[in-house]
Amino acid sequence: MEKFKVLIINPGSTSTKLAIYENEEVIMEVSIEHDQDKIRSYERIADQYDFRKEVILQALKEKGINLEELDAVSARGGLLKPISGGTYSVNESMLEDLKVGVLGEHASNLGGLIANEIAQQYDIPAYIVDPVVVDELLPIARVSGHPKFDRDSIFHALNQKAMARKAATELSSSYEELDLIVAHLGGGISIGAHHQGKVIDVNNALDGEGPFSPERSGTLPVGALAKLCFSGDYELVDVKKMIVGEGGLMAYCGTTDSRKIEEMIDDGDEEAKKYYEAMAYQVAKEIGAAATVLKGNVDAIVLTGGIAYSELFTGIIKDRVSFIAPIDIYPGENELKALAQGALRVLKGEEEAKKYS
Numbered sequence: 001m002e003k004f005k006v007l008i009i010n011p012g013s014t015s016t017k018l019a020i021y022e023n024e025e026v027i028m029e030v031s032i033e034h035d036q037d038k039i040r041s042y043e044r045i046a047d048q049y050d051f052r053k054e055v056i057l058q059a060l061k062e063k064g065i066n067l068e069e070l071d072a073v074s075a076r077g078g079l080l081k082p083i084s085g086g087t088y089s090v091n092e093s094m095l096e097d098l099k100v101g102v103l104g105e106h107a108s109n110l111g112g113l114i115a116n117e118i119a120q121q122y123d124i125p126a127y128i129v130d131p132v133v134v135d136e137l138l139p140i141a142r143v144s145g146h147p148k149f150d151r152d153s154i155f156h157a158l159n160q161k162a163m164a165r166k167a168a169t170e171l172s173s174s175y176e177e178l179d180l181i182v183a184h185l186g187g188g189i190s191i192g193a194h195h196q197g198k199v200i201d202v203n204n205a206l207d208g209e210g211p212f213s214p215e216r217s218g219t220l221p222v223g224a225l226a227k228l229c230f231s232g233d234y235e236l237v238d239v240k241k242m243i244v245g246e247g248g249l250m251a252y253c254g255t256t257d258s259r260k261i262e263e264m265i266d267d268g269d270e271e272a273k274k275y276y277e278a279m280a281y282q283v284a285k286e287i288g289a290a291a292t293v294l295k296g297n298v299d300a301i302v303l304t305g306g307i308a309y310s311e312l313f314t315g316i317i318k319d320r321v322s323f324i325a326p327i328d329i330y331p332g333e334n335e336l337k338a339l340a341q342g343a344l345r346v347l348k349g350e351e352e353a354k355k356y357s
């Protein structure tokens with residue numbers, strides 16, 4: 001069997017994760033935690049380009065990786081224009097959009113850019129796989145409630161699709177044949193209705209939709225929010241932070257770390273208990289909504305992301321949604337493997353790389 005060696009790059013807000021895969025096997029994996037003061041010293045995420053690239057190259061050097069042996073680079077990226085799911089070749093239009101942040105700033109914008117530079121140097125292809133802007137929404141799901149606003153699909157597409165494929169394998173079926181609900185429970189929370197391989201509805205996890213999460217507000221009462229915006233007490237930047245970064249558990253309990261919240265609950269903190277349960281309640285409610293999108297035909301509900309490690313949290317959700325379908329719990333995320341698999345499907349000729357335009 002032909003062997004392919006792929007460098008994987010996954011830039012997150014506080015860390016950069018790297019791996020080398022030889023076909024499905026991990027040869028090396030490392031998570032580089034960045035100095036937060038250093039990260040904050042850059043005005044824009046795009047300004048971190050040189051810093052992150054150097055850190056990556058240094059880490060690969062320290063691990064003794066010979067970049068000449070690589071067959072491809074696969075990266076997480078980015079806030080591009082809406083696209084369907086799959087593996088994309090990094091091309092000029094994509095690089096332009098990642099540089100200017102066509103849909104906004106996100107750490108994953110750096111993925112395609114850095115992958116491209118390394119790939120060019122070694123004359124190999126660079127790919128991105130299932131970026132956060134994967135948009136497979138049904139036309140009806142795009143309607144917001146006012147013609148001035150459309151609903152956008154921004155979510156944990158890479159991990160949701162990887163875990164949906166895993167669930168399909170365990171059901172001895174294929175992703176394209178099943179109807180699944182996938183709840184990614186991380187710093188942000190997204191709940192996707194997957195219908196035969198397409199995410200036909202999902203909450204926009206980066207812009208105040210869906211359940212609240214450790215660091216995000218989710219949907220807020222819109223009239224009260226409009227009033228607050230015009231109170232004169234807040235700038236746009238403050239309100240944006242309430243929605244993403246400093247909303248949700250952070251605003252209620254002062255931490256985004258669910259493990260700390262559980263310690264607070266163990267110590268008898270009733271407020272922490274109320275808000276943690278409320279977050280699980282909102283997740284369950286959104287899963288119920290996704291079940292209606294799938295008209296009740298749900299083969300499985302998948303719970304994933306960091307908080308899926310918590311038996312307390314998943315227990316509250318299970319209690320409310322187990323009547324809908326069997327529940328599979330795949331804690332954490334498998335984004336590095338998903339990036340490798342996306343590139344491998346193309347390198348092995350099982351899929352053609354899509355073109356971004």
Ligand SMILES: Nc1ncnc2c1ncn2[C@@H]1O[C@H](COP(=O)(O)OP(=O)(O)OP(=O)(O)O)[C@@H](O)[C@H]1O
Pocket residue numbers: 156185186187188189214256257258259260305306307308309310332333
């Ligand atoms: N064993 C655990 N038990 C409970 N919660 C946990 C556990 N491990 C991680 N978490 C929680 O998971 C959350 C972070 O999840 P994750 O690492 O998936 O998010 P992220 O990668 O930072 O953000 P995102 O998933 O939105 O990209 C935090 O609230 C963290 O406390």
Ligand SMILES: CCCC(=O)O
Pocket residue numbers: 132154155156187188190205206
């Ligand atoms: C919603 C996209 C991924 C994230 O930043 O949480």
